[in-house]
Amino acid sequence: MKPASREAYQLMHDGSVVLAQIEHNGFRVSEAYLNAAIEEITVREAELTAALKADVVWKTWAKKYGAASKLSSRTQLGEIVFGVMGHECRYKTPTGLYAAGEEAFDHLDLPFVRAYLELANLQKTRDTFLKGILSESVNGYVRPSFLLNSVITYRSSCRDPNLQNVPARNQQMSAYVRKAFVARDGRRIVETDFSGVEVRVAACYTKDPVLIRYIEDPTTDMHRDTAMDMFLLTKEQVEETRKKTRDCAKNMFVFPQFYGSVYFQCAPQIWDAMERRDFRAGKDGIPLRQHLAKKGIKTLGDVNAGADAVKGTFVHLAKKVEESMWNDRFRVYTDWKRRWWDEYCSKGYVHTLTGFLSQGVYRRNQVLNTAIQGSAFHCLLWSLVRLQRWLNKWKMKTKIVGQIHDSIVADVHPDEFDDYLAAVKQIITVDLRRHWDWIIVPMEIEAEASEVGGTWYEKRGVAEDENGRWVYKNK
DNA sequence: GCCCACCGCGCG
DNA sequence: AAAGCGCGCGGTGGGC
Numbered sequence: 038m039k040p041a042s043r044e045a046y047q048l049m050h051d052g053s054v055v056l057a058q059i060e061h062n063g064f065r066v067s068e069a070y071l072n073a074a075i076e077e078i079t080v081r082e083a084e085l086t087a088a089l090k091a092d093v094v095w096k097t098w099a100k101k102y103g104a105a106s107k108l109s110s111r112t113q114l115g116e117i118v119f120g121v122m123g124h125e126c127r128y129k130t131p132t133g134l135y136a137a138g139e140e141a142f143d144h145l146d147l148p149f150v151r152a153y154l155e156l157a158n159l160q161k162t163r164d165t166f167l168k169g170i171l172s173e174s175v176n177g178y179v180r181p182s183f184l185l186n187s188v189i190t191y192r193s194s195c196r197d198p199n200l201q202n203v204p205a206r207n208q209q210m211s212a213y214v215r216k217a218f219v220a221r222d223g224r225r226i227v228e229t230d231f232s233g234v235e236v237r238v239a240a241c242y243t244k245d246p247v248l249i250r251y252i253e254d255p256t257t258d259m260h261r262d263t264a265m266d267m268f269l270l271t272k273e274q275v276e277e278t279r280k281k282t283r284d285c286a287k288n289m290f291v292f293p294q295f296y297g298s299v300y301f302q303c304a305p306q307i308w309d310a311m312e313r314r315d316f317r318a319g320k321d322g323i324p325l326r327q328h329l330a331k332k333g334i335k336t337l338g339d340v341n342a343g344a345d346a347v348k349g350t351f352v353h354l355a356k357k358v359e360e361s362m363w364n365d366r367f368r369v370y371t372d373w374k375r376r377w378w379d380e381y382c383s384k385g386y387v388h389t390l391t392g393f394l395s396q397g398v399y400r401r402n403q404v405l406n407t408a409i410q411g412s413a414f415h416c417l418l419w420s421l422v423r424l425q426r427w428l429n430k431w432k433m434k435t436k437i438v439g440q441i442h443d444s445i446v447a448d449v450h451p452d453e454f455d456d457y458l459a460a461v462k463q464i465i466t467v468d469l470r471r472h473w474d475w476i477i478v479p480m481e482i483e484a485e486a487s488e489v490g491g492t493w494y495e496k497r498g499v500a501e502d503e504n505g506r507w508v509y510k511n512k
Numbered sequence: 513g514c515c516c517a518c519c520g521c522g523c524g
Numbered sequence: 525a526a527a528g529c530g531c532g533c534g535g536t537g538g539g540c
Contacts, residue, residue: 110536111520130519138520161521165533190530192524199532202523210522235524235529298528343525406529410524414530442524442530 038186045392048415049185051422056183056193056440058425063178064200064438065448066217071171074213078163085156094149097121108153109160111137118142118150127305143309158210166204166214173198183440191393191411192442193418200439200446203493215494221436221448226487228496229461230444231417237478238413239295241390243373244477247366252478259366260287266358267307269332274319281316282325290355294362297402300355301340308337308351329354374405390475391415416469416480417443423464433457451489458484458499458507 040046089095089108098117099106107113115135119126124145128136135141142150173179184194195201203218204210220226231237233252240248251259264275264286275282289307310316311325318328329335329351338350346353363371381387381404386396389408399407421440428435435453439446449457462482470476484507485496498510 107536112536132518134519136519157520161534164535165522169533188530192530194531196532199523202521202532204522206523214522293528296528296530299526302527402528403530410530414524444524 038191039394039396040392041388041394042392048391048419048422052185052193052418055418055422055425055437056185059437059440060180060182062436062438062448063180064446065177065219065221066170066174066179067219068171068174068177070219071167071174071217074217075163075167075171078159078167078213081159082156082163085152085159089149089152089156092149092152094122094147109157114150114153115141118145118147140306143306143313158207162204162210162213166198166210167217169198170214170217181439189397190395190407190414191389191391192414193440195440201441203441212494216492218493220487220489220491223489224435224448224450225454225489226446226491226493226496227449227454227457228444228446228485228493229458229465230483230485231413231465232481232483234416234443234480235409235413236295237476237480238390238416239370239409240478241412241475242377242409243370245367245369245373247368248370249478258283260284260291262366263287263291263358263362266361267355268311268316268318268325269329269334269354270318274322277320278317278322281314285310285314285316290358291362294359296406300359301344301346301352303359304352304355305337305340307355377408378404389415390473414442416465416473416476417445419472420461420464420469421445423468424461427460427464446493449486454486455505455507458501459505462501 040049086108094117095108098108098113101117101121102113112134115137118124118137119135124147126135126141127144128138128141130136139154142154170179173181179198179200181195181198181200184196187194204214218226236248237252240252248259251257261272261275261279261283264270264282265272267286267290268275268282270282285307289310290303293303316325317323318325322328333349334351334354336350338344338347338352340352346356377387378401381399386394387404387408388394389412391412393411395404395407395411417440421437424445425437427433428437433453434450435447435457437445437447445461447457461484465482466480469480484499486499486507486509487493487495487497499507500510502508
C-alpha cells in the first residue's frame with residue numbers, strides 16, 4: 038500500500054476516520070426476524086431434502102458413495118451427473134475436477150439439479166447471511182469492520198459481517214436477508230449510488246470520445262447498441278425486450294469485456310440464457326434462437342481451446358462483436374490499454390489518478406483494471422468524508438451506517454430527508470468534480486429510500502421534484 | 513480437534 | 525492460442 042502523494046495519504050487518513058465513525062454508528066438489525074427466517078428456511082430445507090432423496094438420482098448417488106453419500110458435496114454431485122450419468126461436461130476446475138457450479142449445468146435440463154441448486158441457494162441464504170448477521174449482532178446492531186489497507190486496488194473491504202455482499206439480484210434471497218436490516222426508530226433507510234462510476238472513471242483514464250459520448254448523451258446506450266449487434270436486432274426490438282436482451286448484453290458481454298474477458302467465454306452463457314430465459318425478437322417476436330437461425334446462425338459453435346470460430350455460429354458472431362467493440366467503437370480505449378500495459382512493463386509500476394502507486398507483479402487484465410477500480414472507489418470515499426463533515430457541521434441526527442463500493446447507506450431522520458439527499462447530490466455531482474480536475478465526465482447519483490421504520494429491502498427509487506423534495510418515483 | 517487448499521457464490 | 529477485475533465466507537476433503 039503506497040499513497041504516493043500527500044493528497045492520497047490525506048484521503049486514506051480522512052477515509053479511516055469516517056469509516057470508523059460508520060462502524061461506531063452500526064447498522065440496526067432485527068434478531069427476532071433473523072431467528073424466524075432461519076427457522077422458516079430450516080423447515081423448507083427438510084422438505085426439499087426429502088424430495089431430493091426420493092429422486093432416482095439419489096439412488097445412483099447412494100450406489101456410488103454408500104454411507105459416505107453427502108448431498109451437500111458438490112464434488113459428489115459432479116461425479117454423479119457427469120461421471121456416472123454421463124452428461125456432457127463443459128467446465129473443469131483448475132485442479133481437473135468436474136466443475137459443479139450453477140453454470141456447469143446451464144446446458145442441461147435436469148429437475149434433480151434444479152431442485153438441488155434451489156436448496157443450495159436457501160442454505161447459502163441461511164448459513165452465510167442470516168446466521169452470519171445474527172452471530173455479529175450485539176443488542177440489535179452489527180458493526181462491521183471496513184478495511185482500507187487490505188485491497189490490492191486500494192478499494193475497501195468489509196467483514197464481520199460483510200455488508201458488501203448482501204443479496205440484491207435474487208428476489209427471494211434479497212427479501213430474506215435485507216428485511217433483517219431495519220431503520221432506527223423514526224428513521225428511513227436511504228441508499229445513494231454513483232451511477233456507472235467505473236465506466237465514468239475509465240473514460241477519465243482513456244479519454245475515449247465514444248465512451249464519453251455514451252456517458253454524456255442520455256439518448257445513447259452502449260448496452261443497447263451491443264445487444265443490437267449481438268442478437269442482430271433493431272433498436273426497437275431491443276427496447277421492447279430491454280430487460281432481457283439489453284441487460285444480457287450489459288452483464289454477460291460488455292462488463293466482462295471491460296474486465297478483459299473474451300468472446301469465446303462470453304458466448305456460451307449468452308447462448309444458454311437466450312433459451313433458458315426465453316429471449317424473443319421483439320415484443321411479440323419469435324424465439325431469439327429461431328431469429329438467429331433465419332440469419333444463418335444455427336449453433337453455438339466450438340468454444341474449446343484452439344477451436345476456430347466458424348462462420349454461421351454464435352461464437353463467430355460474438356467474435357465479430359468483440360472486434361468491432363475494441364477495434365472500431367472503442368479504438369481510443371484500446372490504444373490506452375496498450376500504452377498503459379507498455380508503461381507498466383517498462384517501469385514495473387503505474388500511478389493512479391488519485392495519487393496511489395500500484396507496484397508488483399500483475400497480469401495484463403489486473404494492470405488495466407486496478408487503477409480504474411481504485412480511483413472509482415476513491416470518488417466514493419472522498420464523497421463520504423465530505424458528507425460526514427457536513428453531517429457534523431450541521432449537527433444532523435442522520436447517521437451513515439454503511440458503504441458498498443459505490444454507494445452510501447444511511448439512517449435518515451425524516452426532517453433531514455430532503456437536505457440529506459440534496460447534500461449527497463451536491464457533493465457527488467458538483468464538489469467532487471471541482472476537487473479533482475481529472476474527472477472529465479459528469480457524475481450522477483441514484484437514490485432509494487424506505488418508509489419511516491422500514492427495512493433495507495423495502496427501499497424504492499426516489500427523485501427530486503421541481504420543489505426540491507425527494508419523492509418516490511412512479512407508483 | 514485444528515489447519516489448509518479448493519470450490520462455489522454472494523456483492524460491486 | 526486465448527482463458528473476466530476486486531473482495532469475504534462457509535462447506536468439503538485431505539492431512540496432521
